[in-house]
Amino acid sequence: MRKALLIALLVGFVAYAGLNLAESVTPYVSIAEARSSSNSVQVKGLLDKTFAPQQTCDEFTFSLQDEDTGETLRVKFDGVKPDQFDEAYHIVAVGKFDSSDDSFHAKKLLIKCPSKYEGQNPN
Amino acid sequence: MTGNLFLVGAIIAAVAVPTVCYVQKIPSARLVKICAGLSATFVAAASLLLWTLIFADDFTVEYVAAYSSTQLPTIYKVSAFWAGQQGSFLLWLLVHAMAGVALTFRRTNAATVAVYFLLQAVLTALVLAKSPFAPNPAQVVEGVGLNPLLQDFWMAIHPPIIFVGYALLAVPFALSLGSLLTEAASRSWLDEARIWTLTAWSFLGAGIFVGGYWAYKVLGWGGYWGWDPVENSSLVPWLMAAVLLHLVNLARKKSAVLIQAHVAATFTYALVVYGTFLTRSGILGDFSVHSFASSTVGAAIALADAVILIGGLTVILWKAKQLPQGALYDTHGESAFAVLLGSLLIIFVAAIVWVGMSMPLLSQLVGEAAAVDTDFYVKSTAPIAAVIVALLIYTFAKFGRTISLGGKIAHVGFVAMLAAIVLSSTGETVTQELKPRAKLQIGGHEVIYEGQTFSDDGREKFYVYTVDGEVVRALTKLRGNGTDAAREPAIHKSFSGDVYIAPHAPEVDDVFELMLTRGLFAMDGELGYVFTDAQIDRDSSGNPIQATATITVTDGEIVEAIHPTITVTPDGGTSQAIEVFNGQRRVRLTGISGDLQKARLEILPTIEKLSNMPITATVTTKPYIWLLWLSVSTICAGTLLAIKR
Incomplete structure (x- = not known):
């Protein structure tokens, strides 16, 4: 009886947590993979300086550049420009690629800043 | 160098304790106390030395140069000690060593003391491996200083509190293992374990809560709780320690629960070390808001953690036959069942958070790296939390009499x-651009944006708002170059809750640069500039300290000479904006060529222009948020009270 109850609870929990997890996992992919995936993914890159970021009322658009291949991706973030965006040395965008407007719709942005925060090189 | 010698001394004295316990049949309590005291004294000496170096601005030590500066206020010089990884490990060790001395004065067996001091030796070796006393390869006259985000009272006290929690959780682990090794069936360790676990749990909780309060009152951290790996890595041990607390308490009455208490003690400490591994190894670098420095000690911590977990569980399995057997509970209606069920539910919550925070690591083992959405945590844990509350209400109604105050x-x-x-x-959330004196209505409150003000030294900027007639200010700490370094919201507190105003960084688009060539005239539209002279100050060994340019500025009638400077810092240079023509212009020197023939000058908008700029802000109401601060304080106070029974 005690064992049966414990096993039932454990099985129930694993099934419950597993289902939730499967829905929430966002794999870490390259820009090329992000373009071809219809699932929620995380993509990392540098800010593409050739495109000036734009902020409308509730959408922030910028261009992300792959560190290795140089490929770029238009990212539309559902929100305002995050703090420290300008100092970011790389950016992680979490969301989905939408081929209808050829851009990546980010739900979340992680901004990675250099730990040395007072940096600015003379010359 | 001296610091490292102190640490070596601390290792030798710490290793001496288990040696004494092993060699002598009946270990001399006096000898154990002397060794423990000696080890703690060495650690304390190393800690005092680090503080001395920080206060002496000794930038020949890399750690001091990286986290302190001559300009740092005293309180933050104290906390610069634990601003970096090396120092925070030393702080952990300091608490561990002091608790170790206390442990030798308590009623414990020799095996427990031996286990505890082995851990202390390993911890000291880790500090030594990535020593805060490492010499600085670069020669600098000024340190980088403490990250402005960390220059906050709550952030100064958060690490010591949390490390007391981490360090003290080694005691129940050592008590459990020591008891298993010498007198497996004994339950005498439980009373001692109860006191240490309660103390550790309330400190760990207080540390987490203080961290959450700090995260609430700064911007960029996602509110009081963001399910960031740093946060999760302290939440999981806290949850497991809560389980340990309940099982230790129950095992004192029910001998059959003893084995579960042992397992919980091992898992709790293993999870403390695991969290440290995850956040300090650099593995999560791409998955956290925090930029973690990658660290070579990651592998050593992982190994230590594996030894703790596998070692602890092996000893439990080996001694399982000697542990009291029997039913965990007799009927589903008794309090033991409620406690066990509650513990299982907390383990479920801990497991969810553990899987979520470990996902980047786990997914790499099976294939491509992945992380989980933060929604996962809320969605998965909320229903379990609801069941826990229902169980608590039932337990209180039925067994309330038996629970201590x-x-x-x-x-x-x-x-x-x-x-x-x-x-x-x-609450409600509104994001809107507000011109000075513009009004915004939210949740029955009236918010008016009043404009920006600057502190006299130019290192602080305030966005001023009036909420229901009361002035509140959002502080932004500025770098030497006038850009934002750390931003805080404006918070209006009242009984019905907080009005939380987060101004967004303004788009300053009229900053431009002038390249000046020595002796030649340049214009910024209205004013003319001539770069006339430059000078570089050097230290005794010829390294540049500061560059000063002399520039004459004219509006056609009046000529004013300015002397902007760049001060060399370990990572480049810093320079202050200076005002020209009574604030008509603000300029800043951003570069000087090596041959002193060219200078780069940045022309910034005037203070007056900045203060009249419209600012976008996200305004949120947080109904009854004070209840959160009150309730978490209540948890800690209740837990401390429970120690005395």
Whole structure:
């Protein structure tokens, strides 16, 4: 009886947590993979300086550049420009690629800043 | 160098304790105390030395140059000690060593003391491996200073509190293992384990809560709780320690639960070390808001953690036959069942958070790296939390008499905390651009944006708002170059909750640069500039300290000479904006060529222009958020009260 109850609870929990997890996992992919995936993914890159970021009322658009291949991706973030965006040395965008407007719709942005925060090189 | 010698001394004295326990049949309590005291003294000496180096601005030590500066206020020089990884490990070790001395004065067996001091030796070796006393390869006259985000009272006290929690959780682990090794069936370790675990749990909780309060009152951290790996890595041990607390208490009455108490003690400490591994190894670098420095000690911590977990569980399995057997509970109607079920539910929550925070690591083992959405945590844990609350209410109604006063207070605090989390998230949010004197209505409050003001030294900027007639200010700490370094919201507090105003960084688009060539005239539209002279100050060994340019500025009639400077810092240079023509212009020197023939000058908008600029802000109401701060304090107070019974 005690064992049966414990096993039932454990099985129930694993099934419950597993289902939730499967829905929430966002794999870490390259820009090329992000373009071809219809699932929620995380993509990392540098800010593409050739495109000036734009902020409308509730959408922030910028261009992300792959560190290795140089490929770029238009990212539309559902929100305002995050703090420290300008100092970011790389950016992680979490969301989905939408081929209808050829851009990546980010739900979340992680901004990675250099730990040395007072940096600015003379010359 | 001296610091490292102190640490070597601390290792030798720490290793001497288990040696004494092993060699002598009946270990001399006096000898053990002397070794423990000696080890703690060495650690304390190393710690005092680090503080001395920080206060002496000794930048020949890399750690001091990286986290302190001559300009740092005294309180933050104290906390610069634990601003970096090396120093925070030393702080952990300091608490561990002091608790170790206390442990030798308590009623414990020799094996427990031996296990504890082996851990201390390993911890000291880790500090030594990545020593805060490492010499600075670069020669600098000024340190980088403490990250402005960390220059906050709550952030200064958060690490010491949390490390007391981490360090003290080694005691129940050592008590459990020591008892298993020498007198497996004994339950005498439980009384001692109860006191240490309660103390550790309330400190760990207080540390987490202080961290959450700090995260609430700065911007960029996602509110009081963001399910960031740093946060999760302290939440999981806290949850496991809560399980340990309940099982230790139950095992004192029910001998059959002893084995579960042992397992919980091992898992709790293993999870403390695991969290440290995850956040300090650099593995999560791409998955956290925090930029973690990658660290070579990651592998060593992982190994230590594996030894703790596998070692602990092996000893439990080996001694399992000697442990009291029997039914965990007799009927589903008794309190033991409620406690066990509650513990299992907390383990479920801990497991969810553990899987979520470990996902980047786990997914790499099976294939491509992945992380989980933060929604996962809320969605998965909320229903379990609801069941826990229902179980608590049932248990209180049925067995309330048997729960101690401290226990009652802590549990009421816990339920109130969950209620406050839900309640405070039911507010309204508005994001809007506000011109000075513009009004905004939200949740029955009137918010007026008043404009920006600057502190005299130019290192602080305030966005001023009036909420229901009361002035509140959002502080932004500025770098030497005038850009934002750390930003805080403006918070208006009242009984019905907080009005939380987060101004967004303004788009300053009229900053431009002038390249000046020595002796030639250049214009910024209205004013003319001539770069006439430059000078570089050097230290005794010829390294540049500061560059000063002399520039004459003219509006056609009046000529004013300015002397902007760049001060060399370990990572480049810093320079202050200076005002020209009574604030008509603000300029800043951003570069000087090596041959002193060219200078780069940045022309910044005037203070007056900045203060009249419209600012976008996200305004949120947080109904009854004070209940959250009150309830978490209640949890800690109740837990401390429960120590005395």
